[in-house]
Amino acid sequence: MVAVRPIHRPASVTGWIVPALLAACVIFLVVGSLESSLFAQQTVSGLANGGIYASLGVALVLIYRATQVINFSQGALATFSTYIAWQLISWGLGYWPAFLLTLVIAFVGGILVELVAIRPVERRGNVLSVVIASIGVLILVEGAVGWIWGNEVKFMPSAFPAREYHVGGVAFSMQDLGTIGVSIAAVVVLWAFFRFTKLGLAMRAAALRPEAARLAGIRVSWLLSLGWGLAAALGAVSGMLAAASPSVLLQPSMMDGILIYAFAAAVLGGLESPAGAVVGGLAIGALLNLMGSYVSWVTPQLLLPAAFVLMLIVLLVKPSGLFGRTRVRRV
């Protein structure tokens, strides 16, 4: 085993770079939006995509913090939940009741996946096996979606009316604003849960210091399952928002590409910081959308490789991301 322990570097050395960079990005977006209405529109719809990446990214961060495992099945579980929502709606349930019921089902489903597929493998105690098991879940769940609902594209209704608001010559669609609102609300609710409830505190303790938490009487293994449940519910929010967006089709492989953007978001934020994943998601959503509309050689096919290159650069240059802690590693 190679020992890796976090060290706290004095913040003054590079501490100002990250806020300065973020401020520069925000100023760039605001000034650009004031200059051109097309720019403003592209920024808002980019931020809407970013909200989807952010909520899936936070789900990835939740599980990574608790178990140091990157959950490759996160996107497939989100797709499965979205199909459940579609099924409930097509049975005649209203959108919001279906939304809430889906969250509950996804929560229970996430716990079940942890209990059935991950825990027996994790008991052998290494990351590679758990990663492969999560890929097993990805294959199984994505296959189950295709088996149950078929591979043809379904139409997911949107929660928001197809209305547009005009502010100074810029048309903001309800769809974009609603997507940003719901994804940020979901993340804030989760943050409040971790910050202000006793259960949230116990979960943070179980993730940071499992042995000490166990000594303090916390049932760590149960809280890990609970973490998978919460991550699956958050993923479900992301999936339902994504399926309603005009650029995404509801099909079994819907979240494969979005998972990469969510990974890139989480990595940009440092992979351990939920706030970082939110900022990373919004930044990637806005930047990719602007690149797609302003840089002529960037075709839609190149957006995914672009996200990959961005992720690679972050990992090579600053592996702790914008908000992560620096770690040292022997060898």
Place this chain on the structure above:
Amino acid sequence: MRTRASQLCVVGVAAAIVALLPFGLSDYHRSTGADVAVFVMAILGLNIVTGYTGQISIGHGAFMAIGGYTTAILTHSHGWNDIATLPVALAIGFCAGVIVGVPALRFHGAYLALVTFAVALAVPQLAENYSHFTGGTEGLALPTQSGWWLYGVAWACAAVLYATTWVILRGRTGRAFRAVRDSEVAAVSSGVSLAVHKTLAFGVSAAFAAVAGSVYVLINNFVNPAVFGLQLSLYILIGAVVAGLGSLWGIVVGAAFVQLLPLGLSSGSIVSAEAVPVVFGAVVIAVMALIPRGSAEVLRAAVGLPVRARSSHTSTPPSLEVR
């Protein structure tokens, strides 16, 4: 020496079965048999880098795509002979593996899985984008070959790569690979260069996958980005898991499992073809939970070879723990 004799015996019987099998098959089933050889080569490649060197890769479909497109472009647009493209694919695959392997030096465990997963998704998108080389989504068509020819070429390549792998792994380089997997600290203090061996493992592994991709394209006599999608990368990983990471014994079993189970299930109408991924996913989880060294362990026991005691360690390198 009894074990050596029984090992040779098993290898001989397996080779004889592979050599005689096409006589009893229809031409269509011969090309299916050639597909199994493709997965043998790809799983060999993945096993070198993941099973023996401890560097997880979920992106081997991307290296197959590189080999496949090399063959397709050279034969389709430049009129090359099919067989002559294979060494070129091998060389280009090796270079691609080194190019991915160098940044991969910085990543460990779960991060490397993440990066290679992204490679698996990004490469088909690139092939779709640069359509003047690759034919875009419509792809490139190649001349059709007979089942006999395909079976012969595919299994000959697989046999050569199998023997090469065995030679590499039993010697000094193989020991260095295993040392890197089992403990990086111990490997470095024994004078094993991590950078050289990790990159070399990636290069060799990708070269094998590229040859697999070339033969795959020859069998399909067609190539487009969808052929090399994420599913292919995942299937190689499933095959390697079923075969047993860190052992060469189960590779044909793993390849046959991935390639023949879907056909068997759908033709036997046991379950519908759509349910195949569900079965695959369940098998991967079950193997990881119950027999993490895969079918290799079962085969070794059957042949009378000692079952390795450290079963939870060899297949699952401790160096991958990022904590």
